[in-house]
Amino acid sequence: MRTFFSLLIVAGLWWSVSSCKKDSEVTPPQTNQNPTINQWIYEQMSSYYLWEDKMPKQAATNTSLNPEDYFSSLLYTYSATTNPQGDRFSFLSDDATALEGELNGESVTTGMQFRLFYRDNGNTSIAGQVLYVLKGSPADLAGFKRGDLFTRVNGQALTASNYSSLLFGTATAFTFTLGTVTGNSIDDSSVTRSVTAKSFQEDPVFLDSVYTVNSKKIGYLVYNQFISSPNSNNTSGEYDNHLRTIFGKFKSAGVSQLILDLRYNPGGSGTTAINLASLIVKYTGTKQVFYKEEYNSALNQYIQSRYGTDSFNSYFAQEGNNIGNQLSKVTILTSGWTASASELIINGLKPYMTVNLIGETTYGKNVGSTTLTDDTGKIKYALQPIIVKVYNSVGQSDYTAGFLPNIVVSEPLMLQALGSTAEPMLKTALLGAVMGGRAEAGPSTVGSSLERKGIFGKLIMTEKNTLLKTFSKEKTAKNIN
Structure with a gap:
């Protein structure tokens, strides 16, 4: 299968000083540069934007605006009441280097x-x-x-x-x-x-353990961001290999149930999402689709004409430490911060096995973006437009309002340590359902460090390839509609 991107489904995790810059704090370039920058912005958006057909015609736009305002003027406006399918997620960044670091788990943070x-x-x-x-x-x-x-x-x-x-x-x-x-x-x-705060690299694996309950071995993994490698060595696959090692331990221990704790996981690398899902899924002996992609009309046609319909499919990989066929139960712990790649795991596994959710309703993110920068280096902005919608193998993508848990469990005020069998979500997963289908109650949050990350809730595709660059150039040169 031909892969066009390394899929990153990210909802920002850390309280990052560098990512807390407000739009009003971004220093715009000199006004006389705006038309050139905005011309570039329009060309990129008209090539890749998922809602390209909803954009205003270029002649109707005001290219003298500062780039932040110009970018916003092109977006398919979201409204909870009148346009709930609109764009909640596209954004513009003035620091591509910092953004790349955040996507790889490194940021200036406490x-x-x-x-x-x-x-x-x-x-x-x-x-x-x-x-x-x-x-x-x-x-x-x-x-x-x-x-x-x-x-x-x-x-x-x-x-x-x-x-x-x-x-x-x-x-x-x-x-x-x-x-x-x-x-x-x-x-x-x-x-x-x-x-x-200082620059710090996150290891996404926070905790793993094996519990014995009623003679059953239960594997538990607290996984907080889908990161393949540290930012300093982003091709090593170090963190993906760490996951493989953990599932090798689960396999050797004979676990028959898995509890995957994604309550604080906002997303991350799609390659890593495939890796993790492939360690969990029940294999059928045939190629199994993990997710399908849908782009704007012109880009869909371009990809299909060159590589065929199968190019839109991403498949589970054959992982030697897969435990799917020995699992009788998979439980995922969720919250309102469970987003993007985490939701991709839920949606992608559902056609192949029963996935039970314990916790709170997830964030709701079924579309993805890509990082676009100027190859000449003259334009310092980076665009992060939504360019793709994802579906599971049976065509389901209906979770913009989030996935509802089977059992609602909120985190109480008095928190137990993660991994403690007294911790409410883990306790419910280990011991079974609670009376009335609800356990515990906690304070209603008015905000969090999670939500302040500049990339929170973003499904991000960071590796552009020759295909898309070629498409953009051809579309600009030939005025492809």
């Missing part, structure tokens, strides 16, 4: 992921809570751990009006005042911890 919620009935005061910390990161070295609460940053109490600037501004040095639970309230303590 290494601490947290959620935010109100701590008063007036919805004014806010508390933060650590969800997990990367081993060896600045936050880890400062003593942060899962469940820690904080109420102040650099001496200022967190409120609805200031939390964004305090946590997601330009600062890299932070002093957190920890909070304590007293009855039904969260109060300030006298304990502070200081941490400075």
Whole structure:
């Protein structure tokens, strides 16, 4: 099968200082450069954009706009009420190098992921809570751990009006005042911890273990981003091979059930998604489609005319450490941050085996984008337009509202360590359904470090190939419609 991209389905994970730059903070180029830059933007969008047929004609656009506004003017506008199938995800970046690093799990970060919620009935005061910390990161070295609460940053109490600037501004040095639970309230303590963000590489495998429950071996994997390799050596396949090693351990242990914890996984490399899915799927002995791709009309025709219909299919690989045929049960733990490649795993496995979901409704991301840069290097912007929609082997792609869990379990205020058999989601998966189909209840979040990542919720295809470059040049030269 001919692969046109290495598929990356990414919803940004880390509290990354570099990725928190707001659109208003992007310095536009000189006005007299705008028409040239915007001409390039239009050419790329008219070639690749999934909703190319919804774009305004070039003559009707205002090329004197700054590139951010011009790019926005081309998009197929999303509306929850009037156009729920519109574009929620395309964006423009002013730093392609930083974006590439984030896609490979490296960013300027504290290494601490947290959620935010109100701590008063007036919805004014806010508390933060650590969800997990990367081993060896600045936050880890400062003593942060899962469940820690904080109420102040650099001496200022967190409120609805200031939390964004305090946590997601330009600062890299932070002093957190920890909070304590007293009855039904969260109060300030006298304990502070200081941490400075730095460039840090994430290992996507957070935890793996094998449990024995009622004489059954159950494999458990906490997997937090689909990354094939570290950014410093992005062709090594180091992290993919780590997954293979873990499933080799599961296979040797004779696991008959698998719990895949994707509650904090926003996506990542499509190649890695194929790798992971291929370690789980039940093999039938024939070629099995993992997902199918659909582009805009002109690009669909171009690809099909040169490589045939099968070119739109991505297949499961034959993995030696596959455990699918020894599995009686697959459970995936989910949350509202479970997105893109994680949802691709769910959707792609469903035609071949029963996949049970425990947790909360997933994010809802069934379309993908690609990183487009100027080959001459004269234009410093990078585009990230949606260019593809994905389906499973039976043509299903109906999860823009997310996948609903079989059993709803929210994370409570008092968090247990990940991997602990007392942790509510894992406990439910290990021991079975709960009365009423719902377990635990937690605070309603008003934000999180996850959502501030510039690439959160993006299905990203980062490796352009000669085919697409050729298509773009031909379309521009010949005015292909």
